[in-house]
Amino acid sequence: SISVSSTSTSTYFYYNITNTGNSPLNLVSTNFLPxxxxxxxxxxxxxxxxxxxxxxxxxxxxxxxxxTSSYPLIGNGATDNNAPATNTNKFDHIINNLLPGQSVSLYLYYNLTSSC
Known part of the structure; x- marks a missing residue:
């Protein structure tokens, strides 16, 4: 099982996933953005x-x-700057082998202009 929390501001969206179960997790966190x-x-x-x-x-x-292609995020502090030049309506965060008791969080940085 997992525990999920999230928050947003005028400049970023954040979520955290914690593995509260007893076995490793492989999951895809799919999110739609405003x-x-x-x-x-x-x-x-x-x-x-x-x-x-x-x-x-x-x-x-x-x-x-x-x-787009999948871009690697490996370990703590991993970053990527390959978001589409237009706008991003959706993203998949692919999480591999999240061990029990461990957590992963993701910050998505944005501005309030929309180009779609």
Missing amino acids: AVHLVNSPNSVMQNTSQAGLNCSIKYYNCALVP
């Missing part, structure tokens, strides 16, 4: 985790819901 524009500089996203070397990735979907 009409905001993910920034590319300095980072589109930043991952934090309590699990050393956690191997995750992110895939963005543009206004037409066409996916």
Whole structure:
């Protein structure tokens, strides 16, 4: 089982997932975003985790819901700046082997302009 918390401000969306079960988790956290524009500089996203070397990735979907490639997010403090130049309507955070008692969080940085 998992525990999830989230929050948002005028500049970022944040969520945290904790594995509260007894076995490792592999999951895809799919999220739909409101009409905001993910920034590319300095980072589109930043991952934090309590699990050393956690191997995750992110895939963005543009206004037409066409996916990008998957970009790696490995370990604590991992960042990516490959959000689509237009807008991002959806993203998948792919989490691999999150161990019991460990957590992973993701910050998505945006501005309030919408280009869709």
